[in-house]
Ligand code: OXD
């Protein structure tokens with residue numbers, strides 16, 4: 081046996097001694113294994129059948145009602161030096177953290193099976209991919225990991241070849257929120273998670289490995305692990321460009337990744353290709369460009385709001401072989417959520433539906449499905465070298481001030497724009513919804529180290545020979561005085577992407593403003609869109625007086641990371657502040673008496 085497999089076996093033995101499972105099962109990822117696990121979960125009620133005629137191979141999982149989202153206050157980064165985790169993370173000293181969580185793991189798998197889940201994040205043959213092994217006592221987690229990662233025998237073979245893997249230990253424990261922790265030990269490439277079965281807390285390949293641990297590895301090795309979708313846009317000439325876009329959780333990444341072009345664009349031959357909807361790993365290639373892979377193999381998408389009009393590609397993907405979590409069910413056993421036609425019979429907790437109990441589907445209810453089932457899925461998602469990125473887009477929910485789209489003057493300005501990102505909070509994490517918070521690069525919950533160091537790492541890509549993507553900021557969520565969204569969003573976002581790619585190829589015009597390049601009304605293709613002139617003017621306005629306090633607030637935010645904030649970022653902020661101050665209308669002087 082290779083020394084890697086020996087080390088893996090030793091770790092599995094150690095964990096089994098601590099957690100005391102009844103049996104140990106090494107997952108091979110086969111269909112037969114999946115059938116066996118599904119049958120076992122159906123027997124135990126962990127999965128419920130759905131209508132096999134309308135939704136073949138689909139099942140429903142109902143989680144514990146207190147276990148429906150990520151728990152940021154219980155998610156810790158345990159570095160030897162507190163400063164290395166930074167003020168953006170909750171921290172605990174590694175020794176204390178191990179002792180605390182190991183006490184909770186003690187005997188927690190009695191009466192259960194321990195599953196060993198080898199997985200690969202990224203195409204199995206890509207040099208950009210990284211492997212891990214998750215130990216879990218949850219067959220639901222195994223079934224999800226099989227959809228979300230390249231899981232099983234091929235991953236184990238790569239681990240054996242490579243000799244390095246991230247260790248993840250997970251148990252649902254007793255689901256008591258008082259005994260729930262998601263701990264990361266980046267210096268040990270280790271994750272320990274207990275007390276939750278929710279995706280972001282329990283599918284350790286996803287947020288824990290592919291973002292928190294990978295962001296740490298990426299800094300050491302010179303690449304980027306980001307909370308970004310990757311979408312390919314093909315114009316009528318057949319040119320394809322790839323865009324990586326960061327938005328906070330539940331802000332429409334899946335919708336943008338699977339966008340259906342507006343009718344006129346479709347007629348002209350525009351096509352949209354999905355590479356990924358949540359995570360992007362980018363590495364500088366020999367040609368100086370950034371090349372990206374989606375480390376995931378599936379989508380763990382937010383169900384509510386997914387409909388024929390908002391995301392027909394997603395809806396088409398989830399008609400078969402899909403795991404639904406915390407959705408409602410119709411009388412004839414079909415999954416249901418707000419935004420779909422028809423009526424729910426039972427709500428996400430299995431109660432007869434009663435509007436007095438709130439929404440029928442939990443606002444963070446999810447579908448898990450293989451990415452290959454999306455009609456827009458691109459075979460380039462399997463390309464070992466990844467895809468070259470032409471544009472990076474940042475965005476958040478900003479009801480006011482932030483224009484529909486603007487372009488950074490250069491890379492350092494773009495890094496500032498990403499660092500300054502703000503968004504209203506959503507149901508993807510526990511806590512208040514609709515509160516504005518800074519969420520740099522949409523990585524606030526996911527950056528595995530000090531944000532100050534992370535900004536410096538981003539800046540470091542600007543070096544001789546680099547052919548970096550242009551950086552943009554978008555805001556689909558701008559509201560008018562009547563409280564309604566000014567921009568239709570969804571498929572019409574392609575109009576903005578066309579302008580963005582035009583900026584990358586020299587085909588689009590813009591006006592130069594203190595905050596960056598902004599399209600003038602005539603620079604966007606709005607053919608076939610019913611948008612009033614005043615709404616467009618508002619969407620593209622640079623409100624100098626409103627931006628001044630925003631740039632001041634960004635300064636306070638950057639200062640919160642202390643000496644680790646790169647001075648280059650503060651210099652960039654001052655440059656913008658001065659440009660805004662110069663553009664601001666001067667108060668009228670009192671007439672001399
Ligand atoms: C997700 C999240 O599940 O960001 O992707 O919460």
Ligand code: MN
Pocket residue numbers: 307328329330358
């Ligand atoms: Mn996400």
